Amino acid sequence: MRNNTEGPVVVGVSAHFHDSAVAVLVGGELVGAAHEERFTRVKQDPDIPREALRHTLREAGLTLADVDCVAYYEDPVKKLDRQLWMGLPQVPDSRPDALFRLDADRPFRDIREALGFDGRVEIVDHHLSHAASAYYFSGFADSAVLTVDAVGEWATTTWGRGDGDHLELIGETRFPHSLGLLYSTITGHLGFEVNEGEYKVMGLAPYGEPRFADRVRKLIDVTADGTFELDLAYFDFRNPQGMGTEKLTELLGVPPRVPESEIEQIHCDLARSLQLVTEETLLALAARAKRLVPSDNLCMAGGVALNVVATRRVVEEGPFKNVFVQPAAGDAGGSLGAAAVAHQRITGRRITARRMRSALLGPATPADEVARTLKGAGARDFLDFRDREGDLLAAVADRLAAGKVIGWYHGRMEFGPRALGSRSILADPRGADMRDRINASVKMREAFRPFAPAVLAEKAGEHFRLDHPSPFMLETCEVTSPLDLPAITHVDRSARVQTVTEEDNGRFYRLIRAFEERTDCPIVLNTSFNLRGEPIVRTPEDALLCFLRSSIDCLVLEDFVIDRAALPTAWRIWFEGTRPPRTSAVSDSVYTLL
Amino acid sequence: MNTDDLNRTYTRRLSELLSSADGAATLALLQKLQRAHAPEPDADAGTDTVGVWRRTGTELVRDAGRREEWRYWADLERVPLPVDRRRVVLLGESAARGYFFDPAHNLATLLGEALGRISGLSDVQVVDLARTNATHVDLEATAHQAVALAPDALVVLAGNNWHNLDLTPAQMQLLAEELRSGGFGAARTLFHRLVVEQAGRTLDALAATAHAAGAPITLVVPEFNLADWQDERSLVCPVLPGEDSRVWLELRAQAQLHLARGEHEQGAAVAERMRRLDGGSSHVSARLLADALAGHRPAEAEQALVTAKDTVVSPFTLHSPRVLAAVQDEMRRKADEHGFLLVDLPKLLRAADGDRAPGRRFFMDYCHLTFEGLALTAAAAAARLADQLGAPATTTEELLSAQTRPASATLAVAHFLAAVHNSHYGQPAHILRHHLDEALAQDPAVAVHLENYLDYQTRVTPHWMCASYEKSAQVPELARYLVVSDTRLTGKLADHDLREEMVRALESTGVPTAKRYEDLLVAEHARAESDLLVDVAQAATFRERRGSGVGTRTAFLRAADLTSEFHLVVDEPTDTELRLTWRLPAGETDADTVHVAVNGTALAAQRLGTAWQNTELTLPAALLRRGRNVITIGWPLRAVDGDRLVEDAAAALERGTTPSGFPAYGHLFACTARPLAATRD
């Protein structure tokens, strides 16, 4: 409960599509944000984020009575318009997966009935939410803004201008012309899950040659002024079997790959071609942004901004001095932007003009709760380092240096798609077999993608061609390290780097430093703490179950270290080889356009 | 303007005109109008799949890929399928699994033993394909798979889960219409008809499958624990039109008062009035009527119990499994039509017990049989099968008389588990006591499982992590029921009544427990700040957990009755701040008085409106005690907006979602307690 009155409490909500989330602003300060899937354990849970709301408000010491406004991240009427149009010539679209989905009242009903909120509701356009999630959290005094995704209501790409307190969208490209959908269509064609497998395609690209680039360019016509259109003969976004037409297969000359089947050179080449055209297009869109808004700064968000290879080219080759990409660039991050826009509408002022520095916005489990939880297990050989952080870090760093894979659980949970040292799996990036080991034992994923490195910020320049902070693992850059780092180095010698500072990352920073003291390597491999198909762990129990179900060597739960050898036999019998219940609410063969 | 531009204009205007709730309903209705009602084709599982097993040449081998489902089925790694033996396949649900006795004993093992006692049938193998939680869909699929085993006969014990219908949009529309015209009572009646119709179709399908396999069916008509089961207190009365809900609640209080005073005639009269008011939609009125009639009009009382049992069945709430009287009748009718052999448990159980309504002698809970009940069922089925399989005629009684008693330890564990299960379905203390006493009487050594339960249920540590759980899980029946991977059955609850009954039972048998239990409770739950909305503080039953049940899942707690209870654990009592974020649901008044009590002593009367309000109260140290304290919120007795809630529920059905039929009497978003001494430092 809050007694201060220094500004409105605004809750941003992203929901009803996939991966719903809330963000809470108090007087223009972002105090918390969380994905609903982490609480319900339903991968990409699209339901109204009732549990994320409860926990996020509670963590902030607030209740629903303190909330002044709920901001919803898209306009349901505009979305309904697009849905009705998509269903043509049928009115309304009556296929099974459209049934009951044409419901523009649902956001209001769910906010009122499920969240219990009767107060002011602000509707913020989908791309304005994306734009605001970038601009208002960039700290820039002014900026050009570019948002690119698959689809929101109608817009799929927008250009905007941020100027002090104000942000406006000044241009757009509309559905069905969509760079995100182009990428997703070919992602599906390559046999990966749509909306999930896009970065696998990006990861596959460096293995290929762009020999299909001219064919991919036939799919998208980028004009001289920096807008684009798709050639719609190649797409059928309503087809539940896949969004490309037969004509697409004909044009590409690459048959659709069966999911989970062998990845061949031709698939790598197609991925590389798609990636290249995406990069060229994004550069053209950014150039247009500069022409429309001649600022030194660019802010980016939307799902396509998660394509770190493409955004890197915008950073390096684009016309802007400074680029800020919202780390939660996908739709979950729309909750941040919607809240920021509502704050501006209520107060006339932008939220605190400071660069977002941390994505550690979710709830934490107090160390004494972890201790209580472990105590019930009775006398075990779990190592207790309470009040001895130095010894804890020494123990963990020793294990890392000895080649152990560590499940690392500490502090507030991350918001956004990346694990950034709170719910992470960590390992020595130097081992030749580390990538395969983690892939086989935890991720059960395609072995072609490297993992990401987390590096002490002050040492980043010695190992990567990177001259500025990259706290959100959003930038890819060349590995220039004198060390051999096979587990985190891509075939094109690139890596997706997270820079870590003591100020923002605390214990995680000190752990890497302890590792460096032992190895002269200021870098650890950092990947998200979850099994394939499961949301990132939230609670100590989630972490323990993931530990048991995988072959991670050691689990660090706040101040406790649990080696695999210390696990009770019964736990291993009960859980080894089992999988978390596979619950997913979202189709992975087509982009859910409803 | 070209066509495409015009289309965009049309859809934009339509979206504006259809953006409201009515617009969404309009679109949904148009979608339904356009949809063909072709049934979805059933995806047939791989032909070698039988339950969780795969059929190889001569045996069934459990499929490792379906490990998460193993716990629902017989706990058998391999099932041999010898070619030289005749086979009886058992199909059914948890009642046939022998819940609480499985895997030590279940209906299949008992049936096998009973058949073994019949001369000439010693070669008959019973294959156990009963599955916990099986619905009619599962049953039909399993029957289909069973054909591959070349059965000589099928035995079916099912029907308790047949109310779990997957409603089609069309059925939901019909329910919406009934709801609008006749309220929840009428919708419930229609739903029962749908359940009975589905039961008929399922029985027809079983008959066709059995016919194709050339295997006759012995159908067991299930029965319910009429005498001793009470549906839990959070099931009150569905929304009534207008202001009837307030009148009904007032009558409930009157009826309870009459019964408490022994005024049975008056009690019965008031219960009848309630019944007329709720249109047969609340089991509470039927139950009160049964209680009022019990002493002097036993036949009518039993009929009222049947009504109470059936009344609970609706799509608008969660409830324990059970079979409708109308489904039992349908089974008899279909048995006649298809020539099934019949084991009519309702008749059999009454005949075995002086024509009394079946109760705890035969039931461990709502529908799961005691060992005696299982043995009787098995004997009756075996007696029917004898003739079919060409053996000399025998009787149920004859087969039963040779039945050996199970080990005392097995009975003790089963009753211990039943106490836990009954508690989590809100059964009264005397039933919990019955099972705990029975457990300890059968085998005093069961005490260790009670002690272990007190440990792992009280700890915040998940069951599976607790050393105490690991010890108890050595017992296969216990590991089966409280299975590690089931977060529902092993989730922590505020089952203090159960735990205190356990403490009492242990102390009475000379096991010193009380002090140790209290210390653990305090160590685990006394906090600088306690969230009283978490399950361990407020949900005594599965149903009371926030987020469980039917209807919109909410970010706040909906009070299901006029009182809500919260359990606060403190160490040494100190003044404690209670912070509430609460409101009244929309209703006949915009504000009313809410009462808060601590351990039965009134603390505050607070004016509350329909907007969220943060309230701080102080719980004085003098009203608190070390260990568990009960904070009670008494919500005002006022009519909910019945007409609006009925319309909302109908609209939800039209949207393809199932609404909750029960009103909320109060809403709580937050309820936290902080000992003030702890606040200061």
Ligand SMILES: [Fe+2]
């Ligand atoms: Fe988006």
